Amino acid sequence: MPGPYRWRKRVEGHFCRWTMPREAILDLLTRTSQHLTAKEIYASLLQLYPGIGLTTVYRTLDLLEKSGLIKKFNFGRGENRYEFASENKPHHHHLICTKCGQIIDYSDFANEELELVKKTAKHLAEKYKFIVHDHNIEFYGLCQQCQKRQ
Amino acid sequence: MPGPYRWRKRVEGHFCRWTMPREAILDLLTRTSQHLTAKEIYASLLQLYPGIGLTTVYRTLDLLEKSGLIKKFNFGRGENRYEFASENKPHHHHLICTKCGQIIDYSDFANEELELVKKTAKHLAEKYKFIVHDHNIEFYGLCQQCQKRQ
DNA sequence: TTATTAATGAAAATGGTTTTCATTATCATA
DNA sequence: TATGATAATGAAAACCATTTTCATTAATAA
Ligand SMILES: [Mn+2]
Ligand SMILES: [Mn+2]
Ligand SMILES: [Zn+2]
Ligand SMILES: [Zn+2]
Numbered sequence: 001m002p003g004p005y006r007w008r009k010r011v012e013g014h015f016c017r018w019t020m021p022r023e024a025i026l027d028l029l030t031r032t033s034q035h036l037t038a039k040e041i042y043a044s045l046l047q048l049y050p051g052i053g054l055t056t057v058y059r060t061l062d063l064l065e066k067s068g069l070i071k072k073f074n075f076g077r078g079e080n081r082y083e084f085a086s087e088n089k090p091h092h093h094h095l096i097c098t099k100c101g102q103i104i105d106y107s108d109f110a111n112e113e114l115e116l117v118k119k120t121a122k123h124l125a126e127k128y129k130f131i132v133h134d135h136n137i138e139f140y141g142l143c144q145q146c147q148k149r150q
Numbered sequence: 151m152p153g154p155y156r157w158r159k160r161v162e163g164h165f166c167r168w169t170m171p172r173e174a175i176l177d178l179l180t181r182t183s184q185h186l187t188a189k190e191i192y193a194s195l196l197q198l199y200p201g202i203g204l205t206t207v208y209r210t211l212d213l214l215e216k217s218g219l220i221k222k223f224n225f226g227r228g229e230n231r232y233e234f235a236s237e238n239k240p241h242h243h244h245l246i247c248t249k250c251g252q253i254i255d256y257s258d259f260a261n262e263e264l265e266l267v268k269k270t271a272k273h274l275a276e277k278y279k280f281i282v283h284d285h286n287i288e289f290y291g292l293c294q295q296c297q298k299r300q
Numbered sequence: 301t302t303a304t305t306a307a308t309g310a311a312a313a314t315g316g317t318t319t320t321c322a323t324t325a326t327c328a329t330a
Numbered sequence: 331t332a333t334g335a336t337a338a339t340g341a342a343a344a345c346c347a348t349t350t351t352c353a354t355t356a357a358t359a360a
Binding site: 074108109120121127136138141147 | 222224226245247248254256258259262263266269270271273274277278279280281282283284285286287288289290291292293294297
């Protein structure tokens with residue numbers, strides 16, 4: 001019920017009404033570096049905001065994604081994961097451990113990668129008349145811990 | 151019940167027993183250029199093999215994927231899609247239309263891409279002690295038809 | 301303050317996938 | 331070729347992330 005609505009101004013125009021659950025969900029995502037599922041977000045907010053519903057979490061995540069404030073990922077483990085996105089935050093991709101599910105953000109070789117991505121996107125636009133809006137790059141393998149334990 | 155079991159020899163060692171459903175599913179995937187869902191495979195085989203069960207399709211796809219004969223993709227539309235994979239088949243990535251779901255294979259700039267991927271993988275191995283086994287690149291956007299209609 | 305109606309949350313529904321379990325079919329062995 | 335051990339199958343039920351429904355609540359404009 002409280003809430004200074006820190007995000008209201010930055011979010012104006014995207015939403016008809018700005019509410020407590022929306023504030024809480026967006027705020028949580030801006031504070032964590034993790035890639036959370038809807039259930040994890042729900043569980044985390046339940047302490048602060050006992051009345052919140054999982055349905056609202058799903059609906060809010062959809063809205064936030066559609067307005068470009070967050071990004072949705074499916075790392076192939078059944079549930080979607082979300083992370084905050086903004087212009088300030090540097091463009092990055094993911095390293096996914098196929099054993100434990102750990103996700104590492106990396107942005108190495110961002111320039112070279114961007115160059116290749118741009119070039120490819122331009123080429124694909126010509127060859128297939130396909131307009132590229134976004135791209136996704138991910139590496140799959142084993143994290144350090146999972147290499148150790150066999 | 152018939153079936154010359156065309157794939158048995160190439161598949162030896164991966165499976166305890168080679169069966170009609172396994173032959174049929176693998177054969178279908180080698181014959182199509184599409185990225186099929188379990189249900190699509192099931193529907194397609196039902197004509198040829200009326201007794202087949204969707205459960206078996208799911209189980210077989212898991213096995214085929216684990217033995218590296220096919221690849222599993224989640225293009226963010228709820229169901230997984232599968233495609234045949236082999237050394238002969240050139241390495242490629244995907245262009246996904248976010249409106250109609252069409253999937254286009256492309257392998258342009260494969261050399262440059264592979265170079266960057268290798269370099270990045272090596273760097274990530276050093277920096278994060280992460281062993282890269284595979285990678286995935288996809289472009290999202292609008293196909294030609296979907297650009298036209300609106 | 302009030303009225304409008306967008307947003308919420310509980311419960312039920314949905315849909316892809318997995319599990320269970322009795323039956324069937326494969327294949328090594330005789 | 332016949333046989334037995336057991337891997338594989340398929341129908342039904344369970345599972346689980348997500349969506350839909352609908353009565354209630356709360357945000358905002360007037
Ligand atoms: Mn990330
Ligand atoms: Mn493909
Ligand atoms: Zn790991
Ligand atoms: Zn399209």
